[in-house]
Every structure is written in C-alpha cells, then in structure tokens.
Amino acid sequence: MKYFRYFFYCSIFFVLVAFTLSKNRSNDTSDDPIAVIAYYVPQWYSIPKQLPLGQLTHIIYSFTKVIDGEMKFSNEGLAVKLQQLVAEKKNHPHLKVMIACGGWGADGFSDMAHTLENRKKFVSSAIQFIKKYKLDGLDIDWEYPGFAAANTGARPEDKQNFTLLMKQLREGLNTLENKQTLTFASAGFKYYYENIEIKEVMKYVDYMNVMTYDQTIATSTFTGHHTALGWINTEDLKDTPYGDFVDAKNEEMKKNGYSFQPNSAEMIIDYCIKNGVAPEQIVIGAAFYGRAWKGVPPTNNGLYQTNTGSYIGWSPYRQIRKEFESNGNYQRYWDSIAKAPYLYSAKDSIFISYDDTVSVKLKTEYAIKNNLGGIMFWELGNDTDDKNSLLKAIYDTSKKK
Numbered sequence: 001m002k003y004f005r006y007f008f009y010c011s012i013f014f015v016l017v018a019f020t021l022s023k024n025r026s027n028d029t030s031d032d033p034i035a036v037i038a039y040y041v042p043q044w045y046s047i048p049k050q051l052p053l054g055q056l057t058h059i060i061y062s063f064t065k066v067i068d069g070e071m072k073f074s075n076e077g078l079a080v081k082l083q084q085l086v087a088e089k090k091n092h093p094h095l096k097v098m099i100a101c102g103g104w105g106a107d108g109f110s111d112m113a114h115t116l117e118n119r120k121k122f123v124s125s126a127i128q129f130i131k132k133y134k135l136d137g138l139d140i141d142w143e144y145p146g147f148a149a150a151n152t153g154a155r156p157e158d159k160q161n162f163t164l165l166m167k168q169l170r171e172g173l174n175t176l177e178n179k180q181t182l183t184f185a186s187a188g189f190k191y192y193y194e195n196i197e198i199k200e201v202m203k204y205v206d207y208m209n210v211m212t213y214d215q216t217i218a219t220s221t222f223t224g225h226h227t228a229l230g231w232i233n234t235e236d237l238k239d240t241p242y243g244d245f246v247d248a249k250n251e252e253m254k255k256n257g258y259s260f261q262p263n264s265a266e267m268i269i270d271y272c273i274k275n276g277v278a279p280e281q282i283v284i285g286a287a288f289y290g291r292a293w294k295g296v297p298p299t300n301n302g303l304y305q306t307n308t309g310s311y312i313g314w315s316p317y318r319q320i321r322k323e324f325e326s327n328g329n330y331q332r333y334w335d336s337i338a339k340a341p342y343l344y345s346a347k348d349s350i351f352i353s354y355d356d357t358v359s360v361k362l363k364t365e366y367a368i369k370n371n372l373g374g375i376m377f378w379e380l381g382n383d384t385d386d387k388n389s390l391l392k393a394i395y396d397t398s399k400k401k
Contacts, residue, residue: 032057034367035374036398037183037209037283038391039100042081043381049084051380053092055395058181060139061085062100062379066108069118070125071101079133086134096181099129102141105150109142113161122165123172130176137181138169139209144187146195163200170204183207188215188268188285199276208277209376212265213287216353218313223296223305224262226353227287229363230339231270232262240304264338265363269372279371286363286375288382288390290315290354301333302344302351311350316382317390320354334358357393364397374398 037058040051053059061082065074073079086097102109112122126138143149145158166184173180182205186192202208216224222242225232234250237243249260261267265284273279292315295308315324320343324330330343330352340359343352355363360377367375375394383389 032398034364034372034398035207035283035376036391036394037207037374037376038380039376039378040085040380042078046081046381047084048081048088049091051085051088052389052391052395053088053095055391056095057374058096058098058137059085059380060098060100060183060376063103063106063141064099064101064129065103065106066101066112066122069108069112069121071122071129072125082133096136098137098139098181098183099133099135100139100141100185101126102143102185104143105152106141106143107152109145110153110155110158110161113165114155114157116164119161119165119168123168126169127172127176130173130180134178135180136178137183137206138173139183139185140166140169141185143185144192144195147191159195159197163197163204166201166204181206183209183283185209185211188212188265189263190268190271193272193275198272202277202281205281207281207283207373208272209283210265210268210272210285211378212263212268212285213355213378215263216291218291218293218310220293221306223293223302223307223351224353225264225335225338225340225342226291227285227355227359228262228264228335228338228340229266229359229366230264230335230337231266232264232338234261236337237262237304240300241306242304265366269370280373282372283374283376284363284367284372286360286377286390286394287355288317288377288379290317290320290352292350292352294348294350296344296349296351298344298346298349301331301342302349303333303335303342305351307351312352315352315354317354317356318382318384320352321384321386324352325356332356355390357388357390360390361393361397364394368398368400 035057038056039060039062041062064071112118145162148154186208188211213227216226292311293307294311296302296305324343329345329347333342339362341356364375383391
C-alpha cells in the first residue's frame with residue numbers, strides 16, 4: 001500500500017510541475033510550429049468578427065502612443081474596436097490579443113525612458129491599460145532608440161534606457177494573473193542594433209519582430225526590393241545604376257572603416273543570431289503592401305535602375321492584386337537571389353516591389369527551417385479578401401509538419 005501511495009504522490013507532483021511550467025511559459029502554448037503574428041490597424045470598414053482570426057496565433061492592435069509620459073490612445077474611438085476584437089477570443093480561445101505602442105514618427109519614448117520615475121509612470125499606465133482591456137501582451141515600437149527618425153527625440157542614453165524600460169515592463173507584466181507576451185519591433189538594418197543592448201534586451205522579451213521591409217524606401221532614387229528574403233551581395237548589383245552607386249558609396253565609407261551592403265531578411269537575421277539572439281526569439285517580417293516607382297527604364301526589367309520618383313508610396317496588396325497583377329501591361333518577374341517578386345510595365349515605365357503568396361510562403365518555410373519564433377506582417381487590413389490571400393499562404397505553410 002505504501003508503494004501505491006508513493007507512486008500516487010509522485011504522479012501528483014509531476015502533474016503539478018507540468019502545470020506550473022505550462023502556466024509560466026510566456027510564448028504561445030498551442031501546438032503551432034511557429035507564431036503567426038498580425039499587426040492590425042483598425043479601419044472604419046473592418047469588423048473584427050470578420051477578420052481571419054483562426055489563422056493567427058497573435059494579433060497586435062496598432063497603435064497607442066506615449067502621451068504625457070503614459071500609454072494612451074490618441075483617439076479614444078480606437079477603444080471600441082479593441083473591445084470588439086477582445087470579445088472574439090470567445091470564438092478563438094487560442095488567440096493572443098496584444099497592444100502596440102509607438103509606430104513610425106511616434107515621439108515621446110526618449111523622454112519617457114530617460115528616468116526611473118518616468119519609466120515607472122509609463123509602465124504603470126501600460127499595466128492598467130492591459131488590465132482594462134483584458135489583453136495578452138504588449139509590443140513596443142520605438143523607432144528608434146539612439147537616433148532620431150522622422151524628427152523624433154533621441155539621446156545617446158536611449159541605448160541603456162531601452163533595456164531598463166523593457167526590464168521594468170517585464171517585471172510589471174509578470175504581476176498580472178494572465179501571462180503576458182512582451183515583444184518589440186526592431187529594424188531590418190545593422191545600424192539599429194548598435195543603439196540597443198541586444199543581449200540584455202532579449203532577456204526580458206518573448207519575441208523581436210524584425211521589420212524586414214522598407215529595405216528600399218519610396219524616396220529612393222533607385223528601384224530595388226523593399227522586402228527581400230534572400231541575401232543580396234554587392235556583386236549581385238554589378239553593371240546596374242544602383243550597383244555603381246553602392247560601389248561609390250563603399251569607396252567613401254572605407255575612409256571611416258565602414259562598408260555598405262543591401263539589406264535583406266537573411267542578412268539581418270544572420271547578423272542578429274551571430275550577435276547573441278536566440279533564433280526562437282526572432283520573428284521574420286513580411287509586407288502586405290508594396291512600393292512603386294515611375295520613370296523606370298526597361299534595362300534588367302526595371303530592377304536596380306534609376307527612377308523619376310514614387311508612383312505609389314504605399315500600395316496595399318489587395319490593390320496590387322486587383323489593379324496590377326491582373327493587368328496585361330505588367331509582367332511579374334522572380335529574383336532568385338532576393339527570393340522576391342516584382343512587377344514591371346515597359347509600357348508605363350513603372351516598377352513595383354512587394355510580397356506575394358510565393359514569397360511569404362518562402363519566408364514562412366525559412367522561419368520553420370531555421371527554428372525562428374515565427375513570422376509577422378504589416379498589416380492585416382492590406383491583405384486581399386480572396387481565398388488565396390497572403391495570410392492563407394502563411395497559415396497553410398505554418399501548419400506543415
């Protein structure tokens with residue numbers, strides 16, 4: 001009988017241990033091989049219950065801002081759809097609904113993170129916000145610590161203060177009964193990582209969502225891939241106007257001991273891993289939008305050529321599919337080096353860089369093969385309503401064993 005009691009108590013002990021480990025795990029505990037994370041900007045026409053929530057593990061409602069040192073909506077009307085989104089968890093209990101703070105051009109981070117008291121004030125407001133709306137986590141989108149982008153405030157101390165902010169956020173989130181996911185949006189270029197303490201920051205977060213898009217911006221004087229997966233070397237640009245520009249730039253940068261190379265997802269993810277980031281904490285980024293340039297000559301089917309300006313600075317994928325992919329004047333090309341598609345119209349001299357169902361599938365496969373934490377994208381509302389959407393391509397690929 002004593003042996004029965006022994007095995008009985010041992011069984012109870014191991015059940016409790018398993019339960020505790022499961023409860024304390026921050027990452028999604030479903031059997032999904034990778035996280036599928038959507039950034040979502042509520043549109044006036046979108047209804048949360050009509051979103052393809054069953055194909056996601058996380059959805060990040062965007063954005064709150066740093067206002068008077070606290071995390072708040074800039075427009076309280078945004079709260080209505082957040083409440084509607086959280087209500088959908090009854091139909092999608094696996095889904096984690098998170099809130100993002102920041103975004104491009106969002107100011108206030110440097111001042112907020114600059115002192116202990118300021119950070120305490122912000123963290124307290126974030127915790128109260130999450131409790132109020134019954135959320136599952138927080139994403140910090142500070143663009144960028146240490147250097148001013150879009151005329152935002154910045155100071156050298158941001159490098160250390162960003163770490164302290166994420167540490168205090170983790171400590172605050174850990175006081176909540178519902179286990180919280182903490183993430184941050186990071187840039188797809190190396191200079192960003194010189195301005196954060198990457199190894200220290202990763203101690204406190206679940207995922208780093210790498211923005212592997214906007215690698216060629218709308219105001220670029222050369223065409224290129226804005227969301228390439230494949231590693232592009234300077235040799236791959238040879239005999240193109242962009243290649244000539246890069247060569248000249250590298251000659252100039254050599255004087256200061258630097259060099260330049262085109263950005264890509266494979267390049268920056270490899271860089272992060274070599275600098276101590278665990279692969280399972282890295283989330284690769286996909287773009288549900290494209291960028292287009294006009295006045296592009298037909299050489300090399302428009303790739304890496306000069307242009308006369310932006311044709312469309314921001315084109316949702318649903319528009320690209322409807323107006324350009326189906327347009328006989330546009331030819332789709334595949335760059336096997338960049339592992340990315342592009343469209344070119346010789347008739348209109350227009351070049352379009354974007355992600356399609358083939359490239360997002362490859363990004364998802366890359367995440368699985370390299371044991372990354374998952375794939376995220378900006379942004380859900382830009383996808384097509386067709387059955388063979390970008391998200392469906394990601395979802396189907398993520399489910400393959």
